[in-house]
Amino acid sequence: MKHSVNRPPSPDEDVADGSEKEELTLREIINVKLVESGEKENLMELVRDRLVESGWKDEMRIACREHVKKKGRKDVTVDELIRVITPKGRASVPDDVKQELLNRIQNFIGSVAAP
Template structure:
């Protein structure tokens, strides 16, 4: 593909995605280095146990194992089936609380 002499090539979607991924990686590194990531993970664990999400996921796993037969189920099978259900069932207030904590961290890290 030839580019115009008068203007640079138009960036494609892959370039934008790479920039987003890089920003995500930077944020992840900052969260990890500061110890905030572990604090957020612990908060998430606590909130999910408080609302009964963890017990709900255990019940889903048990039901899947019972349906398929214990010898016919691998951990990969469970992860593949349960993960989408688990992510979709995290209560919105918990997501909002975590998002607010991340935003607060990013604002304080920027100063």
């Protein structure tokens, strides 16, 4: 059965055709829209700036140096450092940075979803 150019096939038509379509999750759709609009890069820059301003980046640098000092420079790999520091880094992101990012994403979704 041919599908109209103006409307997507109904779920019944898909089953009848035997075709399986990959469904995007809401998160994936939002990510695509963020990338297409260039807003994702803007948000990444915002987060980088806020983390520097809050001192988070310096804290992570210190944590990395302490771990290397404790283990010995020759006994630490980049992969190990990432594995050890990542949970600390994620847990220590300031709440106001998280909230600002969330607000910006919500505003973006609202502007894209508005007719």
